[in-house]
Amino acid sequence: MKIYNTLTRKKEDLIVPDGAVKIYVCGSTVYNRIHLGNARPVVVFDAFRRYLLHKGMEVDYFTNFTDVDDKIIALAVEEGVDASVVSERFIAEVMTDAEGLNCLPATLYPKVTNEMPGIIEMIGKIIEKGYAYEAGGTVYFDTAAKADYGKLSGRNIDDMEAGARVEVDMRKKKPSDFVLWKPAKPGEPFWESPWGNGRPGWHIECSQMIKKYAGDTLDIHAGGSDLIFPHHENEIAQSEAANGVPLARYWMHNGMINTDNEKMSKSEGNFFMVRELSEAYGYDALRFYILSFHYRSPFNFAPEHVAEAKAAVNRLYNCVNMLENREETDAEHQHRERFYAALDDDFNTAEAIGVMFAYVKYANTNPQKASSGILLEMCGVLGLERKQNANISEDEINVVLAERAEARKNKEWKRSDELRDMLKAKGVAVKDTADGQKWSYETD
Secondary structure, three states: OEEEEOOOOEEEEOOOOOOOEEEEEEEEEOOOOOEHHHHHHHHHHHHHHHHHHHOOOOEEEEEEEEOOOHHHHHHHHHHOOOHHHHHHHHHHHHHHHHHHOOOOOOOEOOEHHHOHHHHHHHHHHHHHOOOEEEEOOEEEEOHHHOOOOOOOOOOOHHHOOOOOOOOOOOOOOOOOOEEEEEEOOOOOOOEOOOOOOEEEOOOHHHHHHHHHHHOOOEEEEEEEHHHHHHHHHHHHHHHHHHHOOOOEEEEEEEOOEEEOOEEOOOOOOOOOEHHHHHHHHOHHHHHHHHHOOOOOOOEEOOHHHHHHHHHHHHHHHHHHHHOOOOOOOHHHHHHHHHHHHHHHEOOOHHHHHHHHHHHHHHHHHOHHHOOOHHHHHHHHHHOOOHHHOOOOOHHHHHHHHHHHHHHHHOOOHHHHHHHHHHHHHOOEEEEEEOOEEEEEEOOO
């Protein structure tokens, strides 16, 4: 399998030491529910993890929650509650959407507020090694002390401006220097440290959590491409300054989801919440929609495209329902090879889904030569499982159909219609054919 490594800017063979593959995906800052742009890395790297598991690898998968942040604090002040009340509320909301999107639970979900002793210790180590300095209670990373600073993003240190979430400060040696620790403002949560009461900067939290739970060097560090600079660039600088070894062997970044060619973000107000979209189209349609693009490619969001994704998912599920499990055919074998070849080429889910629908087309025209096994296998690899958003299980459908068949046998037409309408209300269409009752998931 080859994946594109952002650090080297080329596709590389995925080679990992014996044992579990260690993956860290930067998670949410929990001051709101997630929008579709936030959901893209959640879905993409869950599917990537599923594929590694399918290939027989063990995977340790970590994704964090940033539960102390200016926006969390501001919302807590507005509501008159502790910041933890806000963060725990939205952690639960994020988990609800992740579960709806059929994402496997992470091995661990570390939270910043649980990691303060380790964060403070790491900052002290960075200072001790000469890579950071303190000024007026603020600790800054000295980017000039790290000769290869900028290697992930390809930026020249002399051309850099201050990083995201950091105000330009005359106490800095260079504008590119970034905060490791900052003094607390009145009314803010704080932790005691050798540099005074305060809280960590944005980037150091991930460096510490990776070290504690995954070791000094990850196999794969992943996240959205908007994190390449400054967040991931600064993570590299901090971790490698403290630990003296590379932070990650491979860096994977998904492209952005745009609205009218502008990055979808809460700050711009051009976002679409996953919860509302799921109510309109279903979580499985959203997962399919995200995976229908190559993970590194940016794309423009359009509601009609999600509606098309929902219809496509239903076509896929209905084809599975139409087919029976038979012995593998040559057509299955060929489609399987093409499906996995696409995933082995930088996890190209867009091409893999194209292979799935090529088989759907073949099956619809050659139903006696096709079987559901290959489609179920492909759906499982990508985490597309029709039971996820169904309002009724297949077992329940079959029970209702059996009752309806008995009603029709007894010429109880009113009862037959009632049972058909009941299934329709749950999103299941029933047709009476010469071969008996046929059901399918309805498309809206």
